[in-house]
Amino acid sequence: MDTFIQQIINGLVLGSIYALVALGYTMVYGILGLINFAHGEVVMIGALTALTVIKLLADSGLPGTVVVLIGLLAAVPVCMALGFTIERIAYRPLRNAPRLAPLITAIGVSIVLQQLAMIFWGRNYHAFPPILPTSSREIGGAHITDVQIVIILLAVAIMAGLMLLVNRTRLGRAMRATAENPQIAGLMGVNINVIISATFLIGSALAAVAGVMVSANYSIAHYHMGFILGLKAFTAAVLGGIGNLPGAMLGGVLLGLIESLGAGYIGDLTGGFLGSHYQDVFAFFVLILVLVFRPSGLMGEKVAERA
Amino acid sequence: MRFPVKTISLAVASAFIVFGCGKEAPPPPPPKAEQPAAPPAKPAVTVKIGHVAPLTGPQAHLGKDNENGARLAIEEANARKLEIGGAVVTFEFLGEDDQADPKQGTTVAQKLVDAKVNGVIGHLNSGTTIPASKLYADAGIPQISPSATNPKYTQQGFKTAFRVMANDEQQGKVLGDYATKQLAGKKIAIVDDRTAYGQGVADEFEKAAKAGGATIVAREFTNDKATDFAAILTKIKSKKPDLVMYGGMDAQAGPMAQQLKKLGVKSKMIFADGGCTTEFHKLAGDAAEGHYCSLPGYPLDKMPGGKVFMEKYKAKFNVDIQLYAPYAYDAANVMIDAMQRANSVEPAKVLAELPKTAFDGVTARITFDERGDVKDGAITMYQAKGGKWETLETVGGAAPAAAQPAAMGGMSGMSGMGGMSGMTAAPTTAAAPAAPAEKK
Numbered sequence: 001m002d003t004f005i006q007q008i009i010n011g012l013v014l015g016s017i018y019a020l021v022a023l024g025y026t027m028v029y030g031i032l033g034l035i036n037f038a039h040g041e042v043v044m045i046g047a048l049t050a051l052t053v054i055k056l057l058a059d060s061g062l063p064g065t066v067v068v069l070i071g072l073l074a075a076v077p078v079c080m081a082l083g084f085t086i087e088r089i090a091y092r093p094l095r096n097a098p099r100l101a102p103l104i105t106a107i108g109v110s111i112v113l114q115q116l117a118m119i120f121w122g123r124n125y126h127a128f129p130p131i132l133p134t135s136s137r138e139i140g141g142a143h144i145t146d147v148q149i150v151i152i153l154l155a156v157a158i159m160a161g162l163m164l165l166v167n168r169t170r171l172g173r174a175m176r177a178t179a180e181n182p183q184i185a186g187l188m189g190v191n192i193n194v195i196i197s198a199t200f201l202i203g204s205a206l207a208a209v210a211g212v213m214v215s216a217n218y219s220i221a222h223y224h225m226g227f228i229l230g231l232k233a234f235t236a237a238v239l240g241g242i243g244n245l246p247g248a249m250l251g252g253v254l255l256g257l258i259e260s261l262g263a264g265y266i267g268d269l270t271g272g273f274l275g276s277h278y279q280d281v282f283a284f285f286v287l288i289l290v291l292v293f294r295p296s297g298l299m300g301e302k303v304a305e306r307a
Numbered sequence: 308m309r310f311p312v313k314t315i316s317l318a319v320a321s322a323f324i325v326f327g328c329g330k331e332a333p334p335p336p337p338p339k340a341e342q343p344a345a346p347p348a349k350p351a352v353t354v355k356i357g358h359v360a361p362l363t364g365p366q367a368h369l370g371k372d373n374e375n376g377a378r379l380a381i382e383e384a385n386a387r388k389l390e391i392g393g394a395v396v397t398f399e400f401l402g403e404d405d406q407a408d409p410k411q412g413t414t415v416a417q418k419l420v421d422a423k424v425n426g427v428i429g430h431l432n433s434g435t436t437i438p439a440s441k442l443y444a445d446a447g448i449p450q451i452s453p454s455a456t457n458p459k460y461t462q463q464g465f466k467t468a469f470r471v472m473a474n475d476e477q478q479g480k481v482l483g484d485y486a487t488k489q490l491a492g493k494k495i496a497i498v499d500d501r502t503a504y505g506q507g508v509a510d511e512f513e514k515a516a517k518a519g520g521a522t523i524v525a526r527e528f529t530n531d532k533a534t535d536f537a538a539i540l541t542k543i544k545s546k547k548p549d550l551v552m553y554g555g556m557d558a559q560a561g562p563m564a565q566q567l568k569k570l571g572v573k574s575k576m577i578f579a580d581g582g583c584t585t586e587f588h589k590l591a592g593d594a595a596e597g598h599y600c601s602l603p604g605y606p607l608d609k610m611p612g613g614k615v616f617m618e619k620y621k622a623k624f625n626v627d628i629q630l631y632a633p634y635a636y637d638a639a640n641v642m643i644d645a646m647q648r649a650n651s652v653e654p655a656k657v658l659a660e661l662p663k664t665a666f667d668g669v670t671a672r673i674t675f676d677e678r679g680d681v682k683d684g685a686i687t688m689y690q691a692k693g694g695k696w697e698t699l700e701t702v703g704g705a706a707p708a709a710a711q712p713a714a715m716g717g718m719s720g721m722s723g724m725g726g727m728s729g730m731t732a733a734p735t736t737a738a739a740p741a742a743p744a745e746k747k
Contacts, residue, residue: 127592
């Protein structure tokens with residue numbers, strides 16, 4: 001039983017990270033209908049920027065949590081500026097181009113960012129300085145670290161904040177209007193360029209938070225880390241219904257749980273026929289099943305509405 | 308705009324024609340060096356040496372390390388102004404990136420074959436080396452891998468495949484014996500990263516551990532890009548193993564050690580050379596303490612030329628050695644040595660000389676067996692203590708010829724390979740029979 005609880009905790013931590021990154025994908029998709037493949041790299045840049053600051057301050061004598069907070073505060077504006085620039089340079093000029101064109105530039109931006117990060121931060125792995133407690137609490141035989149508790153709580157808080165922003169504020173209303181129909185929203189006096197930029201700014205800020213979470217939890221950051229994470233988060237967004245905010249959160253948490261429970265139990269359930277190397281196969285099998293029965297994802301809108 | 312486009316397509320077309328012609332002549336390039344030397348001025352020839360390792364991707368730090376090692380050897384050879392076949396030879400270094408990806412490995416191998424290189428140093432990973440070795444074998448180009456340790460590489464029967472490091476059969480066996488005998492492991496969990504290297508060494512370990520009387524309580528898998536191991540480690544935890552063996556690289560071994568600690572698992576990890584780096588300590592932090600690893604060959608400070616090499620390397624590149632640089636350096640020098648003995652840079656003639664190699668390298672005295680594996684490959688066990696790898700014992704291998712002065716002289720200030728300085732034998736193995744090298 002304690003193993004099961006532990007796997008649930010593992011899945012929740014992983015899922016919270018996926019969910020935060022997935023929000024970035026889903027927000028941009030919801031408004032522009034564009035899959036921003038560079039989003040994973042923004043997470044990576046956020047993690048490495050924060051880590052650089054944290055390393056500088058690691059010996060300053062400040063408490064570990066304060067140092068991490070300063071690192072986070074440094075990473076957020078950097079990522080926001082990056083997200084803003086990406087949209088201006090790579091996506092805005094192509095807004096009325098065929099849908100394939102911005103998809104290709106997104107992949108291009110992703111590769112460029114990765115290579116720039118490699119040049120700037122080098123090829124080596126960057127280890128998170130040991131300023132946060134690594135010991136873990138025991139709950140019913142399962143272990144959870146303080147960092148992991150913070151990750152789950154922070155993810156929940158951010159998601160709630162984002163829901164409030166989108167559903168309750170003027171900016172949120174403008175965002176929903178732009179998502180519905182950019183031209184009509186423009187005619188109604190919504191400055192869609194500002195709204196789209198704001199979407200990228202918010203998504204990138206979330207990416208920075210996710211980046212710091214990942215590097216704090218796994219104590220590792222690397223110029224290559226954004227790729228797989230981005231792919232998994234994108235999967236989570238599709239699973240939940242891309243373009244739908246609660247869907248991205250649900251998809252992220254579900255994917256985390258599926259991966260964790262899949263890796264933990266698939267071997268025993270199949271009598272050793274399938275092992276934990278089928279972890280990803282299992283996750284994507286669930287994705288295929290969901291898409292077969294609900295092509296727009298678990299909580300996605302019907303595609304016809306958007307057409 | 309029409310004109311340049313035409314020119315470009317013409318250029319491309321003619322490039323294809325040239326390329327096509329080149330392919331029609333399968334035998335090795337004409338032996339430039341064999342042309343009779345004109346008496347007044349010695350002719351100069353350029354010899355291309357290819358090197359392949361992952362220069363981008365998660366193993367880029369190890370790939371650059373290999374490339375630096377090989378590059379150092381090539382640049383030194385150029386500085387010596389070697390004469391081969393009566394001509395002054397300039398070596399041209401062609402460094403390629405295979406991203407540790409087997410597919411990319413064959414692509415760049417073909418590129419090197421097309422460039423008509425005279426020899427190849429590489430690749431770094433077994434997974435890329437094995438498929439690429441077929442291309443080099445078909446083209447008759449000698450290949451020396453510094454670090455591919457999967458046994459299959461030299462078991463394909465290619466006359467062109469050599470390596471300067473003990474293979475996984477030897478290493479997995481030593482690890483398995485060590486785990487069951489010295490560490491008295493009864494219940495062992497095994498994780499591997501599903502690469503040719505990781506799976507190979509884990510399989511060999513499993514055989515040796517079972518032979519030593521241990522039970523394999525879990526066999527789990529991850530991949531060489533993963534950072535989250537919580538799920539498989541949780542499962543392993545429920546089986547309460549004495550030891551956790553990992554077949555894979557440092558980028559996974561480090562975070563894995565840390566996540567084990569966070570999950571409250573007290574069992575120690577044991578892994579092979581891929582995780583036996585300074586990087587492991589950086590990544591695992593204080594969770595590194597007490598884990599075991601093995602490296603083929605001798606510790607850097609016990610290598611015949613380890614100290615000198617480390618200083619040269621540091622002076623040239625201003626970075627610390629990661630892992631395999633000394634092997635890449637030796638591999639390149641073995642290639643150059645064979646060219647000198649053959650008095651030719653023609654691959655066929657170099658290949659005739661390579662099996663006869665008896666080269667005093669930085670890592671050991673290098674001789675090859677009939678398969679192309681290095682003979683008497685030694686394997687050294689280490690344990691993580693206080694942020695460094697401490698030498699436990701060296702198993703097998705002939706005593707390196709010039710080890711005495713270097714080994715003892717290099718005790719202080721060694722930090723290149725995980726700071727394998729300081730105490731030679733840890734208390735745990737004081738009673739264990741030490742290999743000949745340890746006694747010196």
